[in-house]
Amino acid sequence: MNQGNEYYDKEFVDPIDGFADDDLISPNDIKDCDPGKVSPLAPIKSFLERDNFESELGSPSDEIYNAEFDEISKLNIVDIIAEGDRAGRPIICVxxxxxxxxxxxxxEVFLQFLQHILDKYVELDYSLIYFHYGLRSNNKPPIKTIIKAFNAFDRRYKKNLKVLAVIHPTRFIKFLWKIFQPFISIKFERKMHYMNSLNELDDIVxxxxxxxxxxxxxxxxxxxDTTKSISSLILPENGIPLPTAQFNVSLDYILSHHPESELPPIVIELVTFLRxxxxxTQGIFRLSGEVNRINKLQQRINMGEKIDFLSDERYKDNIxxxxxxxxxxxKVFLRSLGEPIITNALYPQLIKSLDVPKYEKKEGVKNFIKLLPEKNLILLKYVIEFLLDVANNEHENKMDANNLSVIFGPNLTWPTNQQVPISQLNSLNNFCYILISEYEYIFSNN
Structure with a gap:
């Protein structure tokens, strides 16, 4: 290794120690990390300032895949967890x-594929988790490709990224850091986390x-052997939830402890306030809130406290x-139900009902929701009716049915294992889009 290279000799400052050894850094890597190949990118207009706000979020009717993307998708290199972190932000796992x-x-095609996936989320707050384990000299992207990726992922991809976590980093990550650090802002650097164990990740996600x-x-x-096993993180916690709990419990549990209402009280309270x-509010639902605040609010609500946003000390002067x-x-509530509104059992039927010609989709969705349990249908109708109100104010809030469907599609339904196959994301968004845009037709006689 060329110890005289200024990027490799530069002092590395990071809160996490213990970068494991690897054999990934080759002489060609050092040669290819010429600083002239990495350049800062020019600023661009903010999202809400651009004229094509709606088109950037994408329409559920957009054609997603070409043949090469389809093959890459089957490798499951990238997974989407529609709500995974503790603030309800979507997570992209690599x-x-x-x-x-x-x-x-x-x-090169994989880079295009990754950009294509991120394009669906970059205008929302989101988190990106890179699991470094398993990168070997025989599957490692060339340094030239990594530099190209750095330049391709411009400010549009970085501004709403709230967490960039690298799990199980090695010396190769340290090496890359020295290449790119001169071009990374302090603000973005604060979003980066290096974690040597999944226990550390659990604090964020x-x-x-x-x-x-x-x-x-x-x-x-x-x-x-001294750290807590990951198995302890994936097992359910012992103990019975409080009767007042409304987060991280089932819809049945909530309604059984609030028999006076057909809807979870927290949903009524939130929708009433937001309506x-x-x-x-421009871009409503794009922002996710600060994790600690959202966690504390959930705890207060689960303890039976009713949040009055107009008089609460934290919010009364900051609407x-x-x-x-x-x-x-x-958003967090919908995902914390454990089972989605659409139910796990009906997920395959939903995907099947959407796999029809465009002119048949509306009727297919109308027939599908007739299969829902009554309590689920009541909640779905209430939420969609509110989203229709939001969409009807799109001239001021910039959130039409297309934009809302990108956010809420994966929050209304997901497979049993919590991960939505990338090839089905557009179908879920399209389902939500039809619910909103065809609200009167879909829910009439239901």
Whole structure:
């Protein structure tokens, strides 16, 4: 290794020690990390300032895949967890161990594929988790490709990224850091986390929701016998929830302890507040709120406290913050039910009902929701009716049915294992879009 290289000799400052040894840094890597190949990117207009706001979020009717993307999707290198972190933000997981050999894999196309996936989420707050385990010299992308990726992922991809976590880093990550650090802002640097165990990750993201591949879990368990096993994170907690709990319990549990209402009280409270004060807020539901605040609000609500956003000490002088946190809570609630509104059992039927020609989709959705249990249908109708109100104010809040469907589609339904196959994301968004845009037709006589 060329110890004289200024990027490799530069002092590395990071809160986490213990970068494991690896054999990934080659002489060609050092040669290819010429600083002239990495350049800062020019700033661009903010999301809400651009004229094509709606088109950037994408329409559920957009065609997603070409043949190469379809093949990459089958490798499961990238997973989407629609709500995974503790603030209700979608999570994109990237698994290095699933990268094929560089002899057979086109990293240029994979970069395009990753951009295509991120384009669906970059205008929302989101988290990105890279699992470094399994990156070997035979499947490692060339340094030139990594530099190209750094330049391709411009400010549009970085500004709403709230957490960038690298799990099980090695010296190769340290090496890359020295290349890119001069071009990374202090603000972005604060979003980066290096974690040597899944226990550390659990502080930011509920690991139990990630449905991690077994090789990742096995490797983590092999690192140290002194740390808490990941199995303790994926087992349900002991104890019975409080009767007042409304987060991280089932819809049946909530309604059984609130027999006076057909709807979870927290949903009524959040929707009532947002309908009164948030309908004209630009980008409502795009922001996710600060994790600690959202966690504390959930704890207070589960203890039976009713949050009055107008008089609460934290919010009474900051209505915009109240709107952000209330909208985040509604998203978190939908995902914390354990089983989605659409139910696990009906998920295959939903996907089947959407796999029809465009002119048949509306009727297919109308027939599908007739299959829902009554309590689920009542909740779904209430939420969609509110989202229609939001969409009807799109001239001020910039959130039409397309934009809302990108956010709420994966929050209304997901497979049993919590992970939505990338190939089905557009179908879920399209389902939500039809519910909103065809509300009167879909819910009439239901």
């Amino acid at each position: 698994y290095a161990f699933r990268l094929p050999s560089t002899k057979t894999f086109n990293h 509920p690991v139990s929701k990630l449905n991690l591949p077994q090789p990742i879990i096995d490797y983590d368990n092999s690192l140290s 009164s004060y948030g309908l004209k 915009n913050l109240a709107i952000v946190d209330a909208s985040a809570l509604l």
